[in-house]
Amino acid sequence: MGIRSNGSAPTKVPVDDREARILASYLVNRLPRPEHRLRYREAVRRLAIGGSRALRLGLRFPVLLGLLDGGCGLVRPDDPLRQRLLVMAAVLEATTDHVEEFLPAPRPIPVLVAVCLYHGVKAAIKGVVGAPFVLLMGRGE
Amino acid sequence: MIDVIIAGSGASAVNAAVPLVEAGLHVVMIDAAVEDDVYKDIIPDGDFDTLRKTDEGQNRYFLGDEFEGIPLGPVRVGAQLTPPRQYLLRGVEKHLPTDAGRFQAFQSLALGGLAAGWGAAVPPFNDRDMEGWPIGRADLETHYKRVADRIGVCGDGGDDLASHCEDGGWLLPPLSGDHNATSIFRRYTSRSEELRSRGLFAGSPRMAICTRPVGEREAFRYQDMEFWGDKNPSVYRPRYTLDELRRHDNFEFMAGHLVRSYTEEEDSVVVEAFPCDGGGGRTLKAARLVLCAGAIGSARIVLRSADAWNTPLPLVSNPYTYVPCLNFGGLGMPDRGYPRHSLTQVMLFFDPDPGKRRLIQGQIYSYRSLLTFKLMKESPLAMTESRRLMQALAWYFVVLGIHHGDHPGRSKRLWLEKVDDDPVLRVKYRRTEGETAERREMEARLLRLMPKLGLLPLKRIDPGHGSSIHYAGTLPMTTKSRRYTTTRSGRLRGTRSVYIADGSVLPDLPAKGLTFTLMANADRIGSHLARSLSR
Numbered sequence: 001m002g003i004r005s006n007g008s009a010p011t012k013v014p015v016d017d018r019e020a021r022i023l024a025s026y027l028v029n030r031l032p033r034p035e036h037r038l039r040y041r042e043a044v045r046r047l048a049i050g051g052s053r054a055l056r057l058g059l060r061f062p063v064l065l066g067l068l069d070g071g072c073g074l075v076r077p078d079d080p081l082r083q084r085l086l087v088m089a090a091v092l093e094a095t096t097d098h099v100e101e102f103l104p105a106p107r108p109i110p111v112l113v114a115v116c117l118y119h120g121v122k123a124a125i126k127g128v129v130g131a132p133f134v135l136l137m138g139r140g141e
Numbered sequence: 142m143i144d145v146i147i148a149g150s151g152a153s154a155v156n157a158a159v160p161l162v163e164a165g166l167h168v169v170m171i172d173a174a175v176e177d178d179v180y181k182d183i184i185p186d187g188d189f190d191t192l193r194k195t196d197e198g199q200n201r202y203f204l205g206d207e208f209e210g211i212p213l214g215p216v217r218v219g220a221q222l223t224p225p226r227q228y229l230l231r232g233v234e235k236h237l238p239t240d241a242g243r244f245q246a247f248q249s250l251a252l253g254g255l256a257a258g259w260g261a262a263v264p265p266f267n268d269r270d271m272e273g274w275p276i277g278r279a280d281l282e283t284h285y286k287r288v289a290d291r292i293g294v295c296g297d298g299g300d301d302l303a304s305h306c307e308d309g310g311w312l313l314p315p316l317s318g319d320h321n322a323t324s325i326f327r328r329y330t331s332r333s334e335e336l337r338s339r340g341l342f343a344g345s346p347r348m349a350i351c352t353r354p355v356g357e358r359e360a361f362r363y364q365d366m367e368f369w370g371d372k373n374p375s376v377y378r379p380r381y382t383l384d385e386l387r388r389h390d391n392f393e394f395m396a397g398h399l400v401r402s403y404t405e406e407e408d409s410v411v412v413e414a415f416p417c418d419g420g421g422g423r424t425l426k427a428a429r430l431v432l433c434a435g436a437i438g439s440a441r442i443v444l445r446s447a448d449a450w451n452t453p454l455p456l457v458s459n460p461y462t463y464v465p466c467l468n469f470g471g472l473g474m475p476d477r478g479y480p481r482h483s484l485t486q487v488m489l490f491f492d493p494d495p496g497k498r499r500l501i502q503g504q505i506y507s508y509r510s511l512l513t514f515k516l517m518k519e520s521p522l523a524m525t526e527s528r529r530l531m532q533a534l535a536w537y538f539v540v541l542g543i544h545h546g547d548h549p550g551r552s553k554r555l556w557l558e559k560v561d562d563d564p565v566l567r568v569k570y571r572r573t574e575g576e577t578a579e580r581r582e583m584e585a586r587l588l589r590l591m592p593k594l595g596l597l598p599l600k601r602i603d604p605g606h607g608s609s610i611h612y613a614g615t616l617p618m619t620t621k622s623r624r625y626t627t628t629r630s631g632r633l634r635g636t637r638s639v640y641i642a643d644g645s646v647l648p649d650l651p652a653k654g655l656t657f658t659l660m661a662n663a664d665r666i667g668s669h670l671a672r673s674l675s676r
């Protein structure tokens with residue numbers, strides 16, 4: 001049946017509370033409630049998302065997450081690091097706590113231009129610097 | 142004896158049933174009738190923004206209990222099927238085994254069929270769309286009207302779509318557009334003469350939505366939850382007509398069953414039905430059988446009944462492309478509290494060569510209620526920045542869906558095959574190089590006009606053959622007498638008592654959405670049968 005969108009067997013790669021804290025802080029700059037962190041762990045387990053070198057390195061040295069994420073986005077979009085970040089984004093978005101961080105809203109043109117320039121340039125730097133790292137590192141667990 | 146057995150409970154089936162039941166005939170409808178037993182009761186009655194801001198339990202329906210609403214792979218057909226709509230696919234693999242290769246043969250065993258989750262766009266066909274068919278617009282006119290009055294169809298009969306969507310006075314007031322629709326219409330209106338001369342016609346979408354109460358259905362409430370639930374039952378679902386049919390003593394609904402095959406006797410037809418949850422089959426005898434199991438499903442029943450293995454039948458399906466666009470024309474527009482919904486905001490026809498039949502239909506949607514994280518997934522940027530950019534830009538983000546017409550061809554076929562003694566339906570569908578080139582050329586010409594509407598096309602995505610979820614042409618209506626074709630009244634040639642009243646009988650597909658015509662044609666065939674049986 002096509003109900004489950006992803007892998008079948010729940011993952012054996014451990015996913016702990018520390019990971020949930022790190023990824024959420026990276027995404028929205030603050031800690032989610034314990035039940036949302038638990039929901040993230042359950043989702044990763046159910047969706048059977050494996051591990052990767054980029055994920056391991058990012059969790060070990062959270063300051064590198066931006067480069068690894070940006071690099072994967074360009075050269076390996078299906079890396080488990082990206083997939084886990086996506087799951088965390090989904091879990092956070094579907095809560096009342098984080099609604100303001102995701103719900104689209106109109107902005108005045110100057111603000112919009114500033115947001116796009118600032119975050120666009122930041123994302124480009126992360127991608128360009130991170131991509132060679134990710135390529136050198138290989139996928140591996 | 143039963144007068145008429147109808148296989149299916151989808152848009153075609155219920156509209157074929159109405160004239161039969163109204164004529165006092167004893168009608169039995171058979172369908173698996175799979176229903177959503179998880180989500181429908183947990184989605185509160187509220188608008189998208191309010192639920193997002195207040196409902197602590199929103200994760201259950203937005204992400205799904207199994208997190209099936211978080212897509213990790215490439216965008217699939219039916220990506221708009223949110224967790225509360227995924228029951229549409231339940232049981233299909235088991236009961237309708239299909240090997241379609243790369244063709245997306247999307248079938249449903251849901252109560253109400255595919256239209257339990259459809260997009261509700263209902264442009265009627267005209268004579269040009271039905272060129273070469275044994276019937277024309279005049280044959281469907283009263284049936285379009287009957288169906289429109291039954292289901293509620295809205296639109297603006299005085300806009301520029303009127304030349305391509307001639308309505309017979311059935312339109313309810315049009316939907317109100319959101320900020321994207323407003324800015325697109327503003328730009329269109331200011332240069333409509335030029336755009337029309339280049340073949341582009343834009344207007345308010347013709348939708349099966351009641352903008353005024355219709356029967357017991359209330360008026361559309363702009364909750365922007367159309368992809369998630371039916372708390373506001375104004376978007377048409379076949380279930381509403383079925384509920385009305387069930388009030389008649391001469392109508393019976395046999396849920397949880399599927400029709401396997403039929404055999405004809407001298408003045409009747411014997412139908413073999415089997416329960417979906419196992420157990421022995423049942424036979425029912427009727428004067429007539431009407432197949433409305435979908436273009437693919439009805440073909441399966443016909444081939445199986447004829448014991449016709451490896452016998453190819455034609456299949457057509459509208460090629461579909463979608464193009465995410467940035468509505469730069471809407472930048473800086475203040476939020477005037479425009480009403481919001483997730484269905485088509487603007488409908489387009491691109492008809493640059495009126496002498497030729499080719500024409501394409503475009504539908505513009507605002508992207509919002511499918512959540513921001515799915516946009517983040519499609520972006521190659523780091524997720525933190527992607528979140529901020531998508532949140533800022535999603536307000537101006539629209540998706541243009543493009544449908545093309547399709548004709549039968551040698552490499553567009555389906556047939557039934559025995560695999561380990563079990564019947565498996567196989568599909569082979571390839572388009573010719575000429576068809577592909579024409580599609581590209583038409584799309585390129587259409588996309589070149591989009592900046593005039595304030596739209597910047599970002600990417601052209603072809604989700605693959607079959608992804609329109611519009612299927613037809615397997616048992617076409619023809620004037621020539623050939624096996625596996627139908628007469629203009631829907632009778633399957635070679636049978637006396639078997640009628641087909643779904644997409645199977647449409648000989649080909651114009652670019653316009655087919656379902657309004659399926660319903661009108663089903664009403665026409667049902668009316669014809671009612672007259673002939675009541676005689």
Ligand SMILES: Cc1cc2nc3c(=O)[nH]c(=O)nc-3n(C[C@H](O)[C@H](O)[C@H](O)COP(=O)(O)OP(=O)(O)OC[C@H]3O[C@@H](n4cnc5c(N)ncnc54)[C@H](O)[C@@H]3O)c2cc1C
Pocket residue numbers: 148149150151152153154171172173174219221222248249250251252253254255256257258259260261262263398399400401433434435436438442610611612643644654655656657659
């Ligand atoms: C997401 C989505 C959006 C869409 N948007 C639009 C749109 O905007 N405009 C448009 O025109 N069309 C649209 N469509 C297509 C539209 O939904 C279909 O064309 C239409 O619903 C077909 O109706 P039908 O009754 O002919 O067939 P189906 O909907 O396929 O119904 C067939 C019925 O038969 C039953 N059945 C199958 N096999 C058997 C059997 N052996 N015995 C008994 N019963 C059986 C099934 O359970 C089902 O109820 C959309 C479809 C989807 C999925």
